[in-house]
Amino acid sequence: MRSALVALVLFVVLGAACGGNPPVPRRGVVEADLGSWKFRRFQGPLLDVEVWIDGNKGEAFSASYITNDAEKRGRIEDKDLVNVTxxxxxxxDGVVRETVKLVRRLAQEKGYQVEEAKIEGVRALTITGPAEAWVMWPSTKYVVKVGGQGRTSVPKGMVESYGERFPSKLPGGSLEGPLPPGPQAKPKKGDAVEENYDPANPKANLDNYDPDKVKIPERKIEPDVDPAGTSDKKKKPKK
Structure with a gap:
């Protein structure tokens, strides 16, 4: 009975360990080999980020991978190198919106071809330019970019590996439809702030009211003459 219980516990633990996506790397990128791609270099944190978001600071981490063949021959060509940022x-806030805005701007520039695609289950934006190819997608509070200079395509296996760690939050039709919603703009200093209505303590809106329906009481001003009608000013009582 005891051995059966231990076996059941091990089965549950191992099953839980095998399920789900791999965790987000501690320093943002995978610092290990991914399939046939050999990890070679790490950089970060980098404060000069590509997708800039107002009021939402970001820092970038980069990893470089080379093919097994390049390592064997001791010479690296463009097709042998993939960079991930x-x-x-x-x-x-604003991660999805600003990522889409950046790619839309690239689509308007000459020499760049931009498309939305699903690569190994990862909905992403492909960017192909003069002697470069990239795949980019937003993931909650992350932006992932895979590719390199001198490339004509991006390895699907690399996209899949990072897509498991950073699930895409890119909505379908993002290049043609309305921009994804962004963070609500905070009121600037000096701007009027609209207060929520409080039924227990209502306040009059003097800028927008109907004078025929609302009677604002006039302020009573005490006369300077005494009730007897003399012109002498009414003396204030001494304190």
Whole structure:
């Protein structure tokens, strides 16, 4: 009975360990080999981020990978190198919106071809330019970019590996439809702030009222003459 119980516990623990997505790397990028791609270099944190979000600070981490063949021959060509950059933000506000805005701007520039695609289950934006190819997608408070210079395509296995760690939050039709919602703009200094209505303590709106329906009481001003009608000013009582 005891051995059966131990076996059941081990089965549950191992099953839980095998399920779910891999965790987010401690320093943003995977500092290990991914399939046939060999990890070679880490950089970060980098404060010069590509997707800039007002009021939401980000820092980037970069990793470089080379093919097994390049390592064997001791010479690296453009097709043998893939770079991955993961930018981490303080919060998720504006991450999806600003990523889409950046890619839309690239689509308007000459030489860049931008498309939305699903690569190994990861909904992403592909960016192909003169002698470069990239795949980019937002993931909650992260932006992931995979590709490199001198490339004509991006390895699907690399996109899949990072997509498991950073699930895409890119909505379908993001290049043509309305921009995804962003953070609510905070009122600037000096701007009027609209207060919520409090039924227990209502306040009059003097800028927008109907004078025929609302009677504002006039302030009573005490006359300077005494009740007897003399012109002498009414003396104030001494304190």
């Amino acid at each position: 993961v930018t981490k933000y303080e919060k998720a």
